[in-house]
Amino acid sequence: EVQLVQSGTEVKKPGESLKISCKGSGYIFTNYWIGWVRQMPGKGLEWMGIIYPGDSDTRYSPSFQGQVTISADKSISTAYLRWSSLRASDTAMYYCARPMYSGSYSAFDIWGQGTMVTVSS
């Protein structure tokens, strides 16, 4: 079964760093892009960025460029989303997702269960 399993709920303070993960299984991890999507409380889906684990080619939405870092460790089939200094406005659910086809993007057909990040003093 193809699936993405994300790391658990996080509660952090402003200014702290954080790295959440998304582990792929049931498919060749290096052959598919992995995207990250933010959903703030009560709000819509926002495209953050996408990485190709095969060569770590990464593309960011302009809104998130410089705010987060997307990476991947292909040896353990895991993608990451990292913040160096969290803000209260980073409080959101974060989803990772995999496109339908290897090597390209048309739509996300596989989604992780989401990681809830709460940033509060």
Place this chain on the structure above:
Amino acid sequence: QSALTQPPSASGSPGQSVTISCTGTSSDVGGYNYVSWYQQHPGKAPKLMIYEVGKRPSGVPDRFSGSKSGNTASLTVSGLQAEDEADYYCNSYAGSNTFGVFGGGTKLTVL
């Protein structure tokens, strides 16, 4: 890069049809046939309902259909059922720099 434009809400009675629009630009919706639609129930991850404008993944009822004209894509839900009540998001490929953009979402209410 701006989000695609969707109406905040839509509604219909059981058995009726409802259409949700998604307006972008020639740099996203109008430029590629990579428009997809997602259904999201409260507390759940999004679910792919339509891809490549009008194709349905296996398991999605044929009551769901998609189309595109120019810079506007549409999702039509026919024969509305109570379980169709959810938030719906469109998405489009937007070029190799960023890859994708979502719409703001539409809350579909089954009256």
